[in-house]
Amino acid sequence: MIKLFRYLEKFKWLIFFTLLFMFVQAISELYLPTLMSEIVNNGMMKGDTVFIWKYGGYMLLVAGASSISSIIGAFLSSRTAVGFGTLLRDKVFTKVEGFSLNEFDKIGTASLITRTTNDITQIQTVLVMMMRFMIYAPIMCIGGIIMAYSKDKHLTLVLAFVLPLFVVTIALLAAKVVPLFKALQKKLDKVNQILRENLIGIRVIRAFNRVETERKRFYEANKDLTDTAIKVNKILAMMQPIMILLMNLTNITIIWVAAKRIDANKLQIGDMMAFIQYAMQILFSIIMVSIMFVMVPRAQASAERINEVLEIEPEIKDPKEPKTPKISKGHIEFRNVTFRYPGAESPALENISFEAKPGEVTAIIGGTGSGKSTILNLIMRFYDVESGSILIDGVDIRDMSQKELRSKIGYVPQTVVLFSGTIKDNIRYGKEDATDEEIMRAAEIAQATEFILNMKDGFDSLVSQGGTNLSGGQKQRLSIARALVKKPQIYMFDDSFSALDFKTDAKLRSELKKETSNSTVLIVAQRVATIMDADKIIVLDEGKIVGMGKHEELLRTCEVYREIVSSQLSEEEIA
Numbered sequence: 001m002i003k004l005f006r007y008l009e010k011f012k013w014l015i016f017f018t019l020l021f022m023f024v025q026a027i028s029e030l031y032l033p034t035l036m037s038e039i040v041n042n043g044m045m046k047g048d049t050v051f052i053w054k055y056g057g058y059m060l061l062v063a064g065a066s067s068i069s070s071i072i073g074a075f076l077s078s079r080t081a082v083g084f085g086t087l088l089r090d091k092v093f094t095k096v097e098g099f100s101l102n103e104f105d106k107i108g109t110a111s112l113i114t115r116t117t118n119d120i121t122q123i124q125t126v127l128v129m130m131m132r133f134m135i136y137a138p139i140m141c142i143g144g145i146i147m148a149y150s151k152d153k154h155l156t157l158v159l160a161f162v163l164p165l166f167v168v169t170i171a172l173l174a175a176k177v178v179p180l181f182k183a184l185q186k187k188l189d190k191v192n193q194i195l196r197e198n199l200i201g202i203r204v205i206r207a208f209n210r211v212e213t214e215r216k217r218f219y220e221a222n223k224d225l226t227d228t229a230i231k232v233n234k235i236l237a238m239m240q241p242i243m244i245l246l247m248n249l250t251n252i253t254i255i256w257v258a259a260k261r262i263d264a265n266k267l268q269i270g271d272m273m274a275f276i277q278y279a280m281q282i283l284f285s286i287i288m289v290s291i292m293f294v295m296v297p298r299a300q301a302s303a304e305r306i307n308e309v310l311e312i313e314p315e316i317k318d319p320k321e322p323k324t325p326k327i328s329k330g331h332i333e334f335r336n337v338t339f340r341y342p343g344a345e346s347p348a349l350e351n352i353s354f355e356a357k358p359g360e361v362t363a364i365i366g367g368t369g370s371g372k373s374t375i376l377n378l379i380m381r382f383y384d385v386e387s388g389s390i391l392i393d394g395v396d397i398r399d400m401s402q403k404e405l406r407s408k409i410g411y412v413p414q415t416v417v418l419f420s421g422t423i424k425d426n427i428r429y430g431k432e433d434a435t436d437e438e439i440m441r442a443a444e445i446a447q448a449t450e451f452i453l454n455m456k457d458g459f460d461s462l463v464s465q466g467g468t469n470l471s472g473g474q475k476q477r478l479s480i481a482r483a484l485v486k487k488p489q490i491y492m493f494d495d496s497f498s499a500l501d502f503k504t505d506a507k508l509r510s511e512l513k514k515e516t517s518n519s520t521v522l523i524v525a526q527r528v529a530t531i532m533d534a535d536k537i538i539v540l541d542e543g544k545i546v547g548m549g550k551h552e553e554l555l556r557t558c559e560v561y562r563e564i565v566s567s568q569l570s571e572e573e574i575a
């Protein structure tokens, strides 16, 4: 947690004033019982009304100061904690944005969400407590002991018995609660993970009639979380009556001992009353500190989880001095590229070398899992190659800034991702300052205009989160329009025409050809018809290139290609 507290620097003045006001509150509260004992001893016992009024007035002033300090302290500490929480969330979010896909896989999306929300809230809560109790509780405890001692030495002996008993009881309870608090956080992660999977996969869950199974899975994770939470709260609930019992026993003992001393004229009633109040203040401050000791480990567990995220050094970093290609055309070259996914035994791509030139369409075809998407992932630098290099316009992509690299590329991923907003917003995602004409033009080429205009509000129609109110083919076309509006040097289509009917597919590609005549176009496809007329077809099989050339050439020379073609086209089509 200390590591995270370095970010508190920004709030140092707020913290200073919180501590100052908490100090004023503690001192005022310590002074009140003494004033009260004065009123009892010198006012009430002697019937001196003027004295009572005078000291009563003092008491009012001191109590007022204490209340105002308490209010201001609470306000300032909350401001600090909320500000700190915001700052941390921002830091975690910014860090996560820079993660490569590897790091996402390592921590998991659900856990990243819990860490950014719940874990940071835990730290916020503890920070408020720390700021309020850090100064207040020790002053109340030590000051209380000193004041109590000044009222009566003998009575202080009662405290010498009670305080250790109090501390031991709290320590025993805390020892039980702390591990449970740590477990709570993990169980919350699990509930979040199942919830997320279910919300995203609801269609599949229903289609496979797995609603009951999923409900059971959620119920079990939820119950596990609830059981632990109940266990924690049972112990915490026990704490309160035990504390009250101990406090009352302390009260009774003090009164019993004090009564004898008052009888023997060794103690005044006012001093006994003040002593009782000091004893309560001491016990309360111990409770406060112990609550902090229980809460801190929980926040500590959260802090560790946040630190883990903040300390991950993204594997993919920008070079210190990024290079820019002298001539920028979008020429791609793979030189002996081998790549293995983290933890995988065999490489997903092995010794891949090819060129994709501007003005040409380069297609990649191959069976499922042959490494087609991986090639595109590597060009986008979602992962770094294991050996070999990828050059764009002669510059290794690891020597370029990621921003520059990605600004050259219009990428249409295999799984379409749309954001909540209008159709226009989604297309404009490709180019922030795109004009309405540019957006319409992109939609036109992507063959999306017709269905967009058929929607109630045309280009201003709302796309729901994840694009659930659109069909697969409609989503694909919007995703293509989003890449087109960017007018990049390199287009990468990852199986992006698979959900289109043949007619739309052919129309779209012929329009696309006109639009992308000067760009480098990479098309990953399963359908031979989609890539037959490409300038270069790369045939992949188990991560290796087994053929490269034009359609007719490959038909003659490449066995794998022939197999793919004959499984899809009729004899006449092949001829």
Ligand SMILES: Nc1ncnc2c1ncn2[C@@H]1O[C@H](COP(=O)(O)OP(=O)(O)OP(=O)(O)O)[C@@H](O)[C@H]1O
Pocket: 341, 342, 344, 348, 366, 367, 368, 369, 370, 371, 372, 373, 374, 375, 414
């Ligand atoms: N994130 C990942 N972590 C580990 N292995 C992966 C990951 N993504 C893909 N792979 C593996 O890498 C290999 C190549 O996958 P890739 O997605 O490139 O295939 P593909 O040819 O695009 O297949 P498809 O046509 O089915 O999309 C596969 O064996 C796959 O299991």
